[in-house]
Amino acid sequence: MENIDNIDLQILKHLQENSNINTKELASKLFLTVTPVYERIKRLERDGYIMKYVALLNKKKMNLGMTVFCNVRLKEHAKNVGSNFVKDIVALPEIIECYNIAGDYDFMLKILVEDMSSYQDFVMNKLSTIENIGNTQSVFVMGEIKHSTALAI
């Protein structure tokens, strides 16, 4: 963030919204030629400001229209117990995100499934088989108001 100027920020803003924009078009938006834009993008990638380029899919179309946040409390909090839990969590593809949180629960999971019965199956046959889970609380998403992958920069 030290060695990154306003032009870099403009580039990042655009690439966050659409990474398939070509260098020429991006350059014209910034009133530059392709070379500086190309070199800046490469530098931003090299220096780790840009992590990766991905395609975002339509959840509904992929039959994953149901989102549930699941708060999890562990039984024990020994270090190895927590890391075993983490290893199991990472292996479950339905779990899109997992955070270690402060407050009443230890972890919050974001889970994507097709419908309620898939969620039931997930909880009964996958989540519950993970050792050391104390109790859980499911928060069902009724509507997605805003969902951005773009950072406010």
Next chain:
Amino acid sequence: MENIDNIDLQILKHLQENSNINTKELASKLFLTVTPVYERIKRLERDGYIMKYVALLNKKKMNLGMTVFCNVRLKEHAKNVGSNFVKDIVALPEIIECYNIAGDYDFMLKILVEDMSSYQDFVMNKLSTIENIGNTQSVFVMGEIKHSTALAI
């Protein structure tokens, strides 16, 4: 999901992880030539399976290292009141995600800020100025275990 076969799924899987892979390389992974892969990608874009292509940035590097989930309860639940709230929420760039949820609270917000004092500033000077917010509960993220934009397909 009806008119989409296993090859399409393989393509989507790869593009979810790295959308900058070129058609030639993707084709060789799938033991195909570039033409069918190219045409399938275009079809998946046209049919809305692929929503957009984006660059994912490094939060820490962009000085947005702190994640907070904020549960919000409204005072009133009249329809126009809720939609005003939604309009205000969408306008705040710190709010990366917003869900209408079932349970004790009405909405859950995912907020990205630099540090605790930025969060205090956000709550005091931005969130609190939104009309009709009853009460809020902040859940601080201590660690990000898993964070994927890729759907499990």
Next chain:
DNA sequence: CATGAAATTTAGCGCAG
């Protein structure tokens, strides 16, 4: 699925602040 033209990416080189 192969081919080839068009566009874009990528790299080298010279110039200005």
Next chain:
DNA sequence: CTGCGCTAAATTTCATG
């Protein structure tokens, strides 16, 4: 001496047969 513009080769995209 860093950053920009120009030019040209390599690569990729994309329409046609």
